Amino acid sequence: MEWDNGTIQAQGLPPTTCVYREDFKRLLLPPVYSVVLVAGLPLNLCVIAQICLSRRALTRTAVYTLNLALADLLYACSLPLLIYNYAQGDHWPFGDLACRLVRFLFYANLHGSILFLTCISFQRYLGICHPLAPWHKRGGRRAAWLVCGAVWLVVTAQCMPTAIFAATGIQRNRTVCYDLSPPSLAAHYMPYGMALTVIGFLLPFAALLACYCCLARRLCRQDGPAGPVAQERRSKAARMAVVVAAAFAISFLPFHITKTAYLAVRSTSGVPCPVLEAFAAAYKGTRPFASANSVLDPILFYFTLHKFRRRPHELIWKLTAKWQRQGR
Incomplete structure (x- = not known):
C-alpha cells in the first residue's frame, strides 16, 4: 500500500489518499476478460x-432473450479496452469519455x-x-417489445450516474480509470451505489425468487395436465x-455482496488503508464473475428455448442462403 504523492489521511474524513x-x-482480469x-x-x-432468422416463431420469451443477447454483445465490444488497460498495469490511455462509456456499459449490461x-x-x-388467463394472452410479441423498451429506459436511467x-485520474504517475468514482467522491457515490x-x-x-417458488409449487403438484407435452413444458421450466x-448465484450475488461491503467501508472515516485494500480486492476479484453472465446468458438460451437449437452448420447454411438471395 502506498500513499498518493506523499499526502496523509485527514482526520474525520474518508481515506481518499490510499493507493492500492x-x-x-x-494476472486475473486480462485472461478472464479475453475468455x-x-x-x-x-x-x-x-x-x-x-432468433432473427426465426421471426415467424418469435415468442415473448425469445424477444426478451434477443434483448438480453444485445446487452451482452454491447458489453463484449467494450472488453478490448479493459483487457489492454489491465494488461498494462491499470494504465488507461483512451481518455475520460471512453472511461465513462466502458463503466456505463458494464453496469448497463449487468442490470x-x-x-x-x-x-x-x-x-x-x-x-x-x-x-389460460386472458390478461396473459393479450399483447403477444407487441407487449414483449414494449416491456423491453421500458427495461432499456429503466436501465439507462439507473446506470447513467x-x-x-x-x-480518469492520476495514480503512481499514470492515468487510471476509476471503476465506481474517484476516492474524493466516495461519500457522494455511497447513496447512489446502495440504491x-x-x-x-x-x-x-x-x-424472481417469488416466481420460482410459485413455479416449483405448481410443478410439484400431481393434479396438473398429463401427457408428453405437459411433461416437456415442466422439464423446460425446471x-x-x-x-x-x-x-444469479455465480454472476450477480458475489459481486453485489462484495460491492456493498466495499462501498460501506470506503465511505467510512478512519478505516486503515490495508483494510480498504482487502475489501477492494474482494470486490474487484468478483468482477470477472459478473462479466461471466455474457457467456452464461447464451447457455440459458440454449437450455430454455428448445425449438431454437440448431447445429452450427445449419445456421451457417441459412445465413449463406440469405446473403446469396440478397446478392442477386
Missing part, C-alpha cells in the same frame, strides 16, 4: 442470428441482464401457472429455473 497495490488485476470476449461475442451473435432474466422468469411463470461518477444495488438487484432478485438460479 493491485498486481493481481494484471469472455472470445466466447461471449460469437455465442451472442449466434443467438441473435438464430439489463438481471431485468431481462427476471422478465423471462416471469413469462415462464405465467405460461405454467396461468396459461455511473457515467457521471466514473472518471442501485437495492433497485437494480435485490428487488428483481426477490421477484431447466430454466436451475440455469437462471445458477446465473
